[in-house]
Amino acid sequence: MQIQVLMFEQDDPTKCTAAKLVKFGIARRIKHLKGTDVILNPFASEFVLQSDKEKTHSITGIDCSWELAQDTFLKKFTGISKKLPPLLAGNPVNYSKIGKLTTAEAISGALYILGHKDLANSILNKFKWGHTFLDLNQYLLEDYFNAKTSDDVMMISQEYGLN
Numbered sequence: 001m002q003i004q005v006l007m008f009e010q011d012d013p014t015k016c017t018a019a020k021l022v023k024f025g026i027a028r029r030i031k032h033l034k035g036t037d038v039i040l041n042p043f044a045s046e047f048v049l050q051s052d053k054e055k056t057h058s059i060t061g062i063d064c065s066w067e068l069a070q071d072t073f074l075k076k077f078t079g080i081s082k083k084l085p086p087l088l089a090g091n092p093v094n095y096s097k098i099g100k101l102t103t104a105e106a107i108s109g110a111l112y113i114l115g116h117k118d119l120a121n122s123i124l125n126k127f128k129w130g131h132t133f134l135d136l137n138q139y140l141l142e143d144y145f146n147a148k149t150s151d152d153v154m155m156i157s158q159e160y161g162l163n
């Protein structure tokens with residue numbers, strides 16, 4: 001699995017989780033989206049599902065500021081835009097907000113749902129607050145991993161009172 005980030009450099013670089021993933025050699029920084037599979041887009045209409053695993057060879061996070069995210073995602077990105085099912089942020093900036101994840105949390109969440117659970121965990125281990133994301137979402141992530149369809153995802157998130 002190729003983990004990639006497209007970085008807009010709109011946030012404090014010392015706190016940027018994408019920059020940290022690049023620094024640790026976990027993610028590759030790309031300049032263009034040519035030949036990418038899944039693009040993590042919080043405004044997409046489709047969820048990441050485990051059934052995407054076979055056709056997904058790369059996951060790309062779009063590292064931009066949440067303040068500017070709506071405008072940033074107005075651009076046409078090549079690739080298959082997918083959103084994550086509702087998950088709780090574990091990072092200190094947006095702690096417990098639904099769906100407002102850092103790039104590292106989003107990549108980790110997508111990897112978990114696709115079935116790359118060890119890789120998902122090892123990414124979060126690089127961050128002080130990483131275990132918080134896993135603790136908050138442990139059961140949710142496992143249920144989303146087992147979901148077959150978007151309807152299943154909606155039902156699960158309703159059961160958890162997340163929509």
Ligand SMILES: C[S@@+](CC[C@H](N)C(=O)[O-])C[C@H]1O[C@@H](n2cnc3c(N)ncnc32)[C@H](O)[C@@H]1O
Nearest residue numbers: 016017040041042062064083084101102103106
């Ligand atoms: C808006 S940026 C914020 C980056 C933050 N400054 C950092 O240091 O990680 C977070 C990126 O992670 C991905 N992401 C976050 N939440 C998501 C969600 N609910 N669904 C899909 N992708 C999401 C998107 O690529 C999004 O652009």
